[in-house]
Amino acid sequence: MNGDDRDRGLLSSADRAFLRGEADLSSVQSERNARARIRDRVYDGVLDFELLVERLSERDRTLVFEKRFGSMEGTAAHDALVSALAFVYRAVGDTDLDFEDVLREAVNVAEASEDRAASVDLDVTYHSLTVPELRRKLDRGESLSLTELAFLQSSEEVSLRELARYFEDADAARQGIDDGRIQSKVTEF
Numbered sequence: 001m002n003g004d005d006r007d008r009g010l011l012s013s014a015d016r017a018f019l020r021g022e023a024d025l026s027s028v029q030s031e032r033n034a035r036a037r038i039r040d041r042v043y044d045g046v047l048d049f050e051l052l053v054e055r056l057s058e059r060d061r062t063l064v065f066e067k068r069f070g071s072m073e074g075t076a077a078h079d080a081l082v083s084a085l086a087f088v089y090r091a092v093g094d095t096d097l098d099f100e101d102v103l104r105e106a107v108n109v110a111e112a113s114e115d116r117a118a119s120v121d122l123d124v125t126y127h128s129l130t131v132p133e134l135r136r137k138l139d140r141g142e143s144l145s146l147t148e149l150a151f152l153q154s155s156e157e158v159s160l161r162e163l164a165r166y167f168e169d170a171d172a173a174r175q176g177i178d179d180g181r182i183q184s185k186v187t188e189f
Helices: 013-019 028-055 058-069 076-093 099-112 131-139 146-154 160-165 170-176 183-187
Strands: none
Touching (some): 058 076, 076 099, 131 146, 146 160
16 A cells, blocks of 8 residues: 555655655755654654553454455555564664564564463575576576566666566466565575
């Protein structure tokens, strides 16, 4: 849900326009002010999550996630929640905290309200995205995730014409492009 047809959340509609590059701020100082305002809202918003976990009623949470997110069209709910977790994953990386420890504690805080605890094991294996490796995958007829396609598309080493050549046939395109909804596929090189 990228449009401005929704109310202010962490970001105002002006903040969203600025981050998308659609706002033309009148001065360097205006841009600095916008960035500072966004940083302050993100900081304060993250701090609000403790209160939400502890005090937002189950009914209110259900009305947000089951009713509102459940009624979103297509993959919008999935994409929004994946982006939220990706942002938190990056944010933890910007601190001296260990993501697995934070994740373990978060899951157990959530499960405590159900009178249970959980064991959490996270195994992250990193794979570099490189143009030569992704070209080899395409040459072998293997599918690429949207993340991999976006990487190739943004690379200066691959032209759009070259990328399109791999997907000229509509049947091959359907078989060769993964919708990326199962994010773990990104690491299956």
